[in-house]
Amino acid sequence: MTDLAILEERSEVLELLGEYETLLTPKQRGALNDYYRFDLSLGEIAESSGVSRAAVHDAIAKTIAKMRDYEEKLHLVEKKKDIKNAISAIEKVEDANMKLELYRQLGKDLTDGI
Numbered sequence: 001m002t003d004l005a006i007l008e009e010r011s012e013v014l015e016l017l018g019e020y021e022t023l024l025t026p027k028q029r030g031a032l033n034d035y036y037r038f039d040l041s042l043g044e045i046a047e048s049s050g051v052s053r054a055a056v057h058d059a060i061a062k063t064i065a066k067m068r069d070y071e072e073k074l075h076l077v078e079k080k081k082d083i084k085n086a087i088s089a090i091e092k093v094e095d096a097n098m099k100l101e102l103y104r105q106l107g108k109d110l111t112d113g114i
Contacts, residue, residue, distance in 0.1 A: 010036060013032070013036050013064055013067075014036055014037070015077050016064070016067040016068065016070075016071060016077060017032055017033075017036065017037075017067065019070075019071070019076040019077050019080070020067045020070045020071070020076070023070060024063060024066075024067075027049075027059070028059065028063040028066075031045060031049075031056060031059050031060050031063065032060060032063055032064075034048075035056075035060055042056045042057050042060075083106075083110070086106055087106070089102075090102045090103060090106065
């Protein structure tokens with residue numbers, strides 16, 4: 001796996017964790033936080049948890065798969081990116097009245113979409 005692929009996967013997992021962490025068990029959340037946010041090795045996590053390195057690896061892989069499944073069904077990360085892109089596009093509009101109207105439309109779309 002290239003360095004770029006590793007960084008892209010890490011970024012994806014952190015985005016997923018940001019959206020779905022409350023749906024995880026404390027152990028799942030802890031393992032992912034330790035590995036992805038605190039940059040602990042699998043061995044360090046295993047030692048502090050009293051389990052094998054393989055068990056930690058397996059738990060992390062299963063939890064990532066679970067979060068990807070959540071995203072496939074709920075699309076929260078995707079929707080958040082769409083909103084950020086829409087806001088960025090609106091910010092580039094110079095006409096104040098047009099900008100206000102676009103913000104109102106975005107608000108309406110968000111409200112109606114919920």
